[in-house]
Amino acid sequence: MRRHVQQRLARMITVIAALLAAGLVSVFITFYLVSQQPEGMILSPNGAVSDPAPPFGPRLLRWSCTVIGSGFTNWGGSTTAPNVTNLIRERLPVSVQIGLTSWLIGWCGGLLAALLLIRSRRGAQAHLDVVYPVVQAVPPLTVVFFVYAVLMIVAPRAIDRIGMVIGIGILSGLIMPAAAALWLNGLRRVLDQEFVRVARATGIGPVRLWGRHVIPNVLVSSGVLTQAAFSLAGLVVGSIFVERVFSLGGISASFLESIKSGQAELAATAVVVYFTPLAVGVSLAEGLVLFFQPEQEGRGNE
Amino acid sequence: MNKRRGDVARWVAWIAIGASTTLLVLPLFVAERMPAAAGLELGARLDDGSWLPIGTDRRGLPFEMVLLGALSASGGFALAGTMGVLLGAALLGVFEANLRARYGQLAVQVLTLGAMAMPDVTLLLTVHASLPRETPKLAFDLIILGVVGALWVPPTSRLIASRVQSLQTSLFFTASRSMGANRWHLFRRELVPHLLEDMGWLLASIFPRFLHVELGLAYIGVEYHFRGVGQLLKSSYENPAANPYMWHLVIASLAAVWLSLLPMLVLRTFGTRGVPSS
Numbered sequence: 001m002r003r004h005v006q007q008r009l010a011r012m013i014t015v016i017a018a019l020l021a022a023g024l025v026s027v028f029i030t031f032y033l034v035s036q037q038p039e040g041m042i043l044s045p046n047g048a049v050s051d052p053a054p055p056f057g058p059r060l061l062r063w064s065c066t067v068i069g070s071g072f073t074n075w076g077g078s079t080t081a082p083n084v085t086n087l088i089r090e091r092l093p094v095s096v097q098i099g100l101t102s103w104l105i106g107w108c109g110g111l112l113a114a115l116l117l118i119r120s121r122r123g124a125q126a127h128l129d130v131v132y133p134v135v136q137a138v139p140p141l142t143v144v145f146f147v148y149a150v151l152m153i154v155a156p157r158a159i160d161r162i163g164m165v166i167g168i169g170i171l172s173g174l175i176m177p178a179a180a181a182l183w184l185n186g187l188r189r190v191l192d193q194e195f196v197r198v199a200r201a202t203g204i205g206p207v208r209l210w211g212r213h214v215i216p217n218v219l220v221s222s223g224v225l226t227q228a229a230f231s232l233a234g235l236v237v238g239s240i241f242v243e244r245v246f247s248l249g250g251i252s253a254s255f256l257e258s259i260k261s262g263q264a265e266l267a268a269t270a271v272v273v274y275f276t277p278l279a280v281g282v283s284l285a286e287g288l289v290l291f292f293q294p295e296q297e298g299r300g301n302e
Numbered sequence: 303m304n305k306r307r308g309d310v311a312r313w314v315a316w317i318a319i320g321a322s323t324t325l326l327v328l329p330l331f332v333a334e335r336m337p338a339a340a341g342l343e344l345g346a347r348l349d350d351g352s353w354l355p356i357g358t359d360r361r362g363l364p365f366e367m368v369l370l371g372a373l374s375a376s377g378g379f380a381l382a383g384t385m386g387v388l389l390g391a392a393l394l395g396v397f398e399a400n401l402r403a404r405y406g407q408l409a410v411q412v413l414t415l416g417a418m419a420m421p422d423v424t425l426l427l428t429v430h431a432s433l434p435r436e437t438p439k440l441a442f443d444l445i446i447l448g449v450v451g452a453l454w455v456p457p458t459s460r461l462i463a464s465r466v467q468s469l470q471t472s473l474f475f476t477a478s479r480s481m482g483a484n485r486w487h488l489f490r491r492e493l494v495p496h497l498l499e500d501m502g503w504l505l506a507s508i509f510p511r512f513l514h515v516e517l518g519l520a521y522i523g524v525e526y527h528f529r530g531v532g533q534l535l536k537s538s539y540e541n542p543a544a545n546p547y548m549w550h551l552v553i554a555s556l557a558a559v560w561l562s563l564l565p566m567l568v569l570r571t572f573g574t575r576g577v578p579s580s
Binding site: 026029030033034036133134136137138139140141142143145146148149150152153241244245256259260262267 | 563
C-alpha cells in the first residue's frame with residue numbers, strides 16, 4: 001500500500017513538473033516572439049516613451065524579477081496599459097465569470113439531463129448516438145455568430161441588455177451535451193455493478209446510495225473529473241469569442257491587441273492567465289484520480 | 303418497416319453527401335465571376351435592376367458563389383490539416399504502443415501533457431504576429447497547419463496507442479504472431495483494419511476543430527491566402543446594420559455547421575457509427 005502511494009506520488013510530481021516546464025516554455029516563446037515586433041516600446045517611469053525596446057534578454061529578466069519579486073502581484077507594464085495588474089483586476093473577472101458560470105451550468109445541467117435520460121433507454125441512446133456527436137462537431141463560433149445575427153434581426157436591443165446572459169447560455173448549451181453523455185455513460189456503468197444491487201437490497205435510502213456510492217464512483221471511474229477540468233480551461237479561452245462578439249468588456253481584447261502591438265509583458269501575462277486553469281485542471285484531475293480511487297473503491301464496496 | 307425506413311435514410315444521406323461534395327468541388331473549376339459574366343440574374347434587386355436572392359458580398363460578387371468558394375477553401379484547409387494529424391498520430395501511436403523503454407514512455411507522456419496544456423489560440427496568434435509582414439500567406443497557412451498539428455498529434459496518438467495495445471493483446475493477434483506472421487503482415491492485416499473505425503471517428507472529430515481554428519483566427523484578424531468561411535463571417539459581422547449582411551451571417555453560419563457535420567454524415571452512411579469502439 002505504501003509503495004502504491006509512493007508510485008502515485010512520483011507520477012503526480014512528474015505531471016506537475018511537465019506542466020510547469022510546458023508553461024515556462026510557452027511564456028518564454030511568447031515573450032520572445034512578441035518582443036521582436038518593431039513597434040514594441042515600453043514606458044519609462046516618468047511616463048515618456050523610451051527609445052527602442054531593450055534586447056529580449058534584459059527585458060525578460062526585468063519582467064521576471066518584477067513578477068516574482070512582487071509575489072505575482074505586479075505584472076509589469078506595457079504601452080497600451082501602463083499597469084498590467086490594474087488591467088487584469090478590472091477586466092479578468094468578466095472573463096472568469098463568463099467561463100466559470102458557463103462551466104457550472106453546463107456540468108450541473110449535464111448531470112440533470114443524464115439523470116432524466118437514464119430512465120429512458122431510447123432517449124439515452126439517441127443522445128449518445130445523435131445529439132452528442134453533432135454538438136461536438138459544431139464549431140462554437142458559428143453558433144455565437146448565428147445567435148448574434150438572429151438577435152440583430154429579431155431583437156437588436158436584447159444584445160445590449162442581456163448580452164452576457166446570452167453568451168453564457170451559448171457556452172453552457174455547447175458543453176451540456178458532452179457533459180450529459182459522460183455522466184450518462186458513467187451512471188450506466190456504475191448502476192450495473194453488483195455492489196449497487198447489494199446496497200439496494202440491504203435497504204439503504206436513495207440519497208445515501210447516490211451520495212456515498214454512485215456519484216463518487218462515477219466521478220472517479222468514468223473520466224468526468226478529467227473532462228470537467230479540461231472543459232473549464234477551454235471555456236476560459238472560448239469566452240474570448242463571446243466577449244468580442246457581444247462586446248462584454250473582458251480581458252481578451254487587450255490580450256489580443258498586446259500580441260499584435262509588441263507588448264511582450266502583457267502577452268506573457270496572457271499566456272500565464274490562460275495556461276494556469278489548464279494546468280491546474282490537468283493536475284487536479286490527475287491527482288483526484290490517483291489519490292481518491294483506492295478510497296472510493298473501498299467506499300463503493302460497503 | 304424499420305428496414306425500409308433505414309434504406310430511405312441511407313438514400314437521403316447519399317444524395318446529401320453527393321450534392322455537398324459537388325457544391326464543394328465546383329468552385330475549383332468554376333470562377334466566382336462566371337455567373338455574373340454569364341448574365342445569370344437571380345434574387346435581390348441591384349441598382350442596375352438585376353436581382354440576386356441574397357445579394358452580393360462587399361466586392362459585388364454573387365453571394366452564393368462566394369459562399370461555395372469559401373466552403374470549398376475552408377474544407378480543403380481543414381481536410382489537409384486533419385489528414386496530417388491522423389498520419390502523425392498513427393505513426394506516433396504505433397511507436398508509443400511498442401515503446402518499452404521507461405524513459406521513452408516518460409518522454410512521450412511529458413510531451414503529451416505539455417501539448418494538451420498549451421493554449422493553442424494564444425500560441426497561434428503569437429506565431430502570426432511574429433512573422434515578417436512580407437511572409438507569403440501560403441507559408442503562413444502551412445505554419446498554422448504545422449503548429450496546430452504538432453499540438454494535436456500527441457493527445458490523438460494516445461488514443462491510437464491504447465487501441466493498438468489492446469489489439470496486440472487480443473487472441474487473433476497472438477494467434478497470428480504465433481503462426482509466424484512478420485511485423486508488416488501483422489500491421490497490415492491485423493492492426494490496420496481494426497484501426498480504421500477509430501481513425502474514421504478521429505477524422506470526424508478533428509475536421510471540425512480545424513474549421514474552428516480557421517474561423518477563430520480569421521475573426522481575430524488573421525488573413526489566409528484563401529478566402530474561407532472565417533473571413534466571410536468576419537466581413538458580414540463587421541456590417542451588422544447593413545442588409546443583407548446579417549442574412550449572410552445567418553446563412554454562412556448554417557453552411558459552416560453543415561460543413562463541420564459532413565464527415566460524420568459520411569462515416570455514418572458508410573456504416574461506421576462515428577463513436578470510438580470500446
